[in-house]
Amino acid sequence: MTAAVSAASSAPLATRGLVAGYEPDLPIVKGIDFTLAPGEFVTVLGPNGAGKSTFVKAIAGLVPVHGGTLHLSGEEITDEPRHALVRKGLAFVPQTENIFATLTIRENLQVAAAILPKAERQQRINAMLAAYPDLASRPGAIAGGLSGGQRQMLATARALLVEPKVLILDEPSAGLSPKAVSEMFARLVEINRSGVPILLVEQNVRAALAIASRAVILVDGLLRHDAPAADLAADPDIGRLFLGAHADGAALAGEGTP
Amino acid sequence: MSGQILLEGLLAGAMIGLGAVGLTLTYSILRFANFAHGELLSWGAYLSLSLSLAIGAVSGASLAPLDPFSVSAALILAGLLAMALTAVLALAVDHLLFARLRGRGATAIIVVMASFGASMALRSLLEFLYTSKPAYYSRELQIAMPLPGGIRATPDQLLLIGLAFVAVIAVHLLLTRTDLGRAMRAVSENPALAGVVGIDTAKIVRAVWIIGGALACTAGTMSGLLVQIRPYMGFDLLLPLFAAVILGGIGSVPGAMLGGLIVGLCEALAVQTIGAEWRAAVAFAVITVVLVLRPTGLFGRAA
Amino acid sequence: MSLEFLAYCAFFLTVALTYAVIVLGLNVQWGQTGLFNVGVAGFVAVGAYVSALLTSPAVEGRFGGLDLPILVGWLGAFVAAGLLSALIGWMTIRLRADYLAISTFGIAVTVQLAVLNLEDVTGGPFGISLIPRPFGDLAGRSLAFSLANLALLVAVVFGLYLMLQHLAKSPWGRALRAIREDEMAAEALGKSPRRFRIEAFALGGAIMGLGGAAQAHFIGFIAPENYLPMLTFQVWAMLIVGGSGNNRGAILGALLVWALWAASSALVEALAPAGEQARAASLQTVIIGVALCAILLFRPQGLLPEPGGARRRLPFLRRWRGTPAATTGSDRT
Structure with missing residues (x-):
């Protein structure tokens, strides 16, 4: 014990x-x-x-x-x-409803970034967009229109944003x-190798x-x-x-x- | 539609829209139809009245109207204070009643029923304090000015239309451009996920009551300025407010404003064509049409 | 004990029982089915006016006044209020629960407006008088008249009670309860929740209409101001105090709240100075409003809890770890 x-x-x-x-x-x-x-x-x-x-x-x-x-x-x-x-x-990615479908991609990240010090927010959001080119191509799009794989990317990016x-x-x-599964799993391995x-x-x-x-x-x-x-x-x-x-x-x- | 009807509709619509913006916010974030929202309008109007009289009594001179409006500096100051007090009232009702029911896990409809009881109590309390006799902010008579297109409007009316639009744009910017606004939209869509990403939902709920209360006070004071102040003024506006919220789509601020304008214009049109005595039924007709044709409203998302 | 006092008691009980009919109707909608009706006054008014139009003597320049038997009037009230309820139910019950609340609120406002404005049909602000009263030929002997009417209302309430109790135990009532407890499961069993709900809403509305008719015929006179939101509020207070879901509770609540209401009104009349009666009456409403909220907070089951003790288990908002939130994805993998 x-x-x-x-x-x-x-x-x-x-x-x-x-x-x-x-x-x-x-x-x-x-x-x-x-x-x-x-x-x-x-x-x-x-x-x-x-x-x-x-x-x-x-x-x-x-x-x-x-x-x-x-x-x-x-x-x-x-x-x-x-x-x-x-x-x-502690970052958690739920199975379903894991993004805010009525907010844009950028807003989804901004909502999560709000717990960071002001000076770091933009830099972290940019870092996540750089890590996920699929999301970076249209950050102003409403997240509800994303495919299943893209939603999962956004949810993971949102979780990783706060380090x-x-x-x-x-x-x-x-x-x-x-x-999409093999891509996502490859990414999880990468994240884990970075020490998370x-x-x-x-x-x-x-x-x-x-x-x-x-x-x-x-x-x-x-x-x-x-x-x-x-x-x-x-x-x-x-x-x-x-x-x-x-x-x-x-x-x-x-x-x-x- | 003549220009004058358009102006009447715009005026009524601006007031309805302003009240509906607060109602749509509390509706979407707290997830219940608040039947006591009308009483926040009435209380706001009476608080402005009492405070302006108090300020006038203390300072004396500031009761003079600011030309060309009938509004005095005392009333403007009183209105700002009343906004804060109405927000406090909304927070107090939430703390004493709605928050407890939410905490106990009561169903939404129980909370709706409680709001119905609260509406009755708050309205009757106003009747007790101020009696049901109409009151006025100013006895000043305003001359309507001729505008292009054969329309006549008083300076107060134009001021209020302008003020309503400024307020709605401010709320829209708050929701779309600030952390607080984004957090409010996040809680409105999915409170559980909002918690997971670090949003303190209790704080958001407080912010919503403060904004809703302040807007209700503004709408109530405007209505009192344009028509008169009565304990039933907010209750009589409740159905048009709900019509505007449902028409605009629950949770949509531009939708609530547009919904308010449409309801206001329909009312003005009905007064002209059918008769003033049927005005109060227009809102219900709008609700019926929306619920049958497009229950999610103009800008609403599917449930 | 004087005869006048006895007659007054009979009068009081009769009025209370007309409320009991309305509360029983609301109990079908809310207690048994969970449908929230904020427009009780509207459905009561429809019943009262329809029955009055069917049975009152003809008046020059006004539609209606068909001079038909009282029973026909009551049936008409039942059917008309039921049809209106079915229409509202059809329109809103497929949507979110509070849309029904808003729609019923709207219908009450509109009905009030209609009876006030349609002067050619409803008599406008003057209302309709000379509505035939049951046992009207006894009107000269007030005790006999009061007791006869009381007996009639006791019979109506008792009959309704037996019918509703029987209905609650019938397959229909069981299906209704199943839907309320677990909509998904009921749906899986092939019950259409929407149809059952509309039926229950229509039945409840019809009973309210009947209550409105009974009240109109007992008083003999109706006017628009009888059907203000205050009436809705009183009926709700009766059901919540008595215990929603329990038919005996509904009747008990009607008697109790009406007694409290009448007593406090008498108190206001006796104590408040002549010029302040209206103000004192509004304080009375404040207290009742606060009491309604307090019951919802501290004793939501009312005096007589629902038989079987099955409380509503709809986890709309829950609390854990301090924050209220809706449940999402309740999968248990």
């Missing part, structure tokens, strides 16, 4: 006994201990309904926490209001074309295992397996055991659908 607490006190992100769900009497996440180490790329896997999304939404303050604690770089953030989390360095200490993404590949630890919820198991360094498997709200991604990818039993009896073959073959 003391080892766990001290690990939590230094790790970029840690949860201790996290219980969360929409209703207090109906927990979906039922007590998860998890630590994200510096520079790590961890993917969260598990069958449908295992609580993967709820787990990361609870960390981001979108689902009420009913028990346990959350730590960001050693600081406890369990009771922090949602809007304070990003100021502390977070931790990046969390909830199924960013859902609904994207295979080409990433926590990624994915349905697309094979692709996720290929880019992540570690994988955790959630089943029925509990963390049931924690292993290096490469080991998991090589283990034929894991799919059968944890990823659902009928879906596992397809999922491990990389055809997992949202």
Whole structure:
């Protein structure tokens, strides 16, 4: 326990006994201990309904926490209001509705940049536009008109704009074309190499295992397996055991659908 | 349509539009139809009245009208103070009533019902304090000046049309050019995501009440200047306000202003062709047409 | 106890029961279905005027005055208010919930305006008088007259109550509740939420119209100022106090709020100086408005909670970690 607490006190992100769900009497996440180490790329896997999304939404303050604690770089953030989390360095990209569709591309970035010191804002927005040429070509366009892949780009750019200490993404590949998925995953690897630890919820198991360094498997709200991604990818039993009896073959073959 | 009807419509429309801009902001960001918004207009008008009398009593000389308008320096100062006080009133009602219901997770329609109760209480409180007898800012009679096209208008009327447009443009610039405005639009579209990107929604809610209250006070004071001040003045404007908001599309500031102008012009036209006694039904006719033909309004987004 | 007092009690109860009819109608719309009607006064007025036109004696220069039996008038009131409700429901129930509120508010304003302006039909500001009163031949003996009318209203309210209780337990009522609790699930079961809601809104409006007719016939005289927004407000206070969703609560609320209203009016009349009566009356409204808000805040279930205790579970705005926000993407993967 003391080892766990001290690990939590230094790790970029840690949860201790996290219980969360929409209703207090109906927990979906039922007590998860998890630590994200510096520079790590961890993917969260598990069958449908295992609580993967709820787990990361609870960390981001979108689902009420009913028990346990959350730590960001050693600081406890369990009771922090949602809007304070990003100021502390936790950036979250939701699965759906992750951009402001009625605002322009530039305004989406400006809204996020508002937490930065005034002098840095424009420079950070320009840096993000430079990193995503698709967005830079028409920053005045209404974001609601973007394609799925472009929306995901904008959402990721918005999250990275504030130079977070931790990046969390909830199924960013859902609904994207295979080409857009591979582009986005390549970008995530790049971001991770630049030093940002990433926590990624994915349905697309094979692709996720290929880019992540570690994988955790959630089943029925509990963390049931924690292993290096490469080991998991090589283990034929894991799919059968944890990823659902009928879906596992397809999922491990990389055809997992949202 | 003759020029005079156009002017009457513009005048009524400018007032409706100004009130509707505040209503559309609270509607889109707080996500409920506030039936007490009309009372913010009435309270604003009465606060301007009381403050201008108080200022006049203290300073004496400043009650003289600023030629060629009937407006005195005291009333202008009082109007500015009343805007602040109306904003405080809006914040207080939110704090005592709406915020608690939101916090408890009440459905939108419960909040609408509470606003209906608050509207009744606030209006009757005005009736108790000031009685239902009409009041006026000034007994000064204004001579209408001839304008091109055979239109006649008083200087006050022209001033108010100008002021309404300045106010609406200011709010539009605030929403599109400032951090606060962008944050307000973000909360209006998706409060959860707004929190994720670091916007403090509670702060935005306060800002919306302050802006909505100040605009309501402006609209109420203008209406009081042009017509008269009555406890029911805001309640009688509520249906035209809703018509303007729905016609413009909920959340759209230019839409609310344009909606207000259209409702005002329709009212002026109806007064001319059908008769003044049917004026109050025009707004409902507009709502009916919009809801049947285009429920999202002119500039609204699909729900 | 004098006979006059007994007659007064009967009179008071009869008026309260006419309100109970209206509140029962509102309960079908709000309590059972969750439809918010801010124009109760408009539907009550339609019922009152339609029945008055059908049953009152002919007056020169005015349309209507068909001198038909009272029962025909009441049926006409029921049908007319129901049709108007169906029309409003058809127009707005497919849209967001508060559009119905705004539309009903608009219809009440418009109905008020119409009865005031259509002098050839409604008598304009003078209203319609000589509306036949049930048991009118007893009018000379006030106690017998009052008791007969009270008995009639008790029968109407009791009959409505039994019908609504039966309806709530019928497949129709169950479908309505299912839709209110979980629209998506109900839709998946093949229920069209919109049709059921329009039906419930029409039925509620029809009952309000009936209540308006009963009131008009009992008083014998109607005028536009009887149907101001204040009436809507009173009826809402009755339902909220009694407990929305509960038919017995609706009746109890009507009796209780009407008693409070009458008592406080009498108090105002007795205590306020002659010149200040109107002001004191507005203070009375302030208190009732604040009380309505307080009940919504502190005892939203009213005196008699909804049977079964099923509270509305529509998570429109929630609170966690201090900030209110709408839920987005409630997927649980």
